[in-house]
Amino acid sequence: MNSLRLFAHPISKVVSSRTMASHPLSDLLGRLNHVAIATPDLEKASTFYKNLGAKVSEAVPQPEHGVYTVFVELPNSKIELLHPYGDKSPIQAFLNKNKDGGMHHICIEVKCIKKAMETVKSKKIRTLTEKPKIGAHGKDVVFLHPKDCGGVLIELEQE
Structure with a gap:
């Protein structure tokens, strides 16, 4: 019974009632486009992925x-497979x-890439x-420095 009381704690009501619209980046970030x-x-x-039935x-x-890129289509997003091309490939x-x-990076869509760049820079997030x-x-597209993004390389892509 005590474990159920945890969910009734006043702090959980505050956290659960908070909406994403209150986040400072809520107007910036769109849907997940792909994981690379x-x-x-x-x-x-x-x-x-073909053997799992995906469209590749x-x-x-x-x-x-x-x-080289290959896209694996999923019902709600994509996976981008990356393979080196040329001598100076970052891959x-x-x-x-x-x-x-x-995993190399994640890609998130934005409504306006220029506004997105201005916003992330104002928050001290470096672009590559x-x-x-x-x-x-x-x-x-623009990539954000992984050291400013919790160790994850993030690609922002114009919708």
């Missing part, structure tokens, strides 16, 4: 980003430290570039 996974074997990773795209070279550097691959670049979906 670096892989040393793109074909093996693609086959893994063909590999697309993204020379300006130094990667190769990641794989040098993580031989089996792993001064201007947005065109991402794999043909939309403006």
Whole structure:
């Protein structure tokens, strides 16, 4: 019975009644677009998701980003598989430290990339570039420094 009383504690009422709309970034962050996974074997990773019944795209070279991308479509989001392209691929550097691959970044949509950049900078969150670049979906993107984001590389993408 005492364990049930925990849920009736006054602090839980305060926490549960707080809405996301009160958060300072509520007007900035949209839906999760994708989770990106670096892989040393793109074909093996693609086959893994195909065998689970997912719709998996063909590999697309993204020379300006130094990667090949494959998108795995899920009902509520996507997984982006990343594989090195070229000698200066940031994914190769990641794989040098993580031989089996792993989560590389998450991508969150924003309504206005320029406003998003201004907002994060005002909160002392560094961007990895001064201007947005065109991402794999043909939309403006910017990456946020993982040291300012709890150790996670975050990509913001224009809706």
